Amino acid sequence: MTLVDSHHETNLDPNTTESPAAANNATLAALEDRLLGLLDLQLTLKHIHWNVVGPAFIAVHEMLDEQVASVREMTDAVAERIATLRGVPVGTPEHLVSKRTWSDYALGRASVTDHMEALNRVYEGVISDHRHAMKVTAETDPVTEDLFIGQLADLELFQWFVRSHVDGQ
Ligand SMILES: [Fe+2]
Secondary structure, three states: OOHHHHHEEEEOOOOOOOOOHHHHHHHHHHHHHHHHHHHHHHHHHHHHHHHEEEEOHHHHHHHHHHHHHHHHHHHHHHHHHHHHHOOOOOOHHHHHHHOOOOOOOOOOOEHHHHHHHHHHHHHHHHHHHHHHHHHHHHHHOOHHHHHHHHHHHHHHHHHHHHOOOOOOO
């Protein structure tokens, strides 16, 4: 092998705008952001499960536990994808509160309608951020993109369930 050949083999593809390391960092950043979002969501869902009141209490109370179970599985999958890509999944409360970019859920004991309107807005934020992460990872890591696509199908389904408890939606 000549020196010229060797040099040619180590050249980056001119069509590649980012190095593999930069792509992996972007993937990890997207995953870490979504880990925060899903940790926050699962806690918020339980909070509503405990505090919702009114005639449709039991339907909403039980619906929310099914969503908690699913979101906990999503959280686990995102954290383990971070570890798989040699990142460090951080799931401590202080980290979550210091890094999240949204406000804490505001309602305490409240009606089904009030909680479902508020939860609908929570899902809007989570889904919007998940879709952004999906677009980023479409460029950097299609396996992670696929994980987000699958989770979005369930998150959007859950948002429909929540909307059904809000009048006229
Ligand atoms: Fe419970």
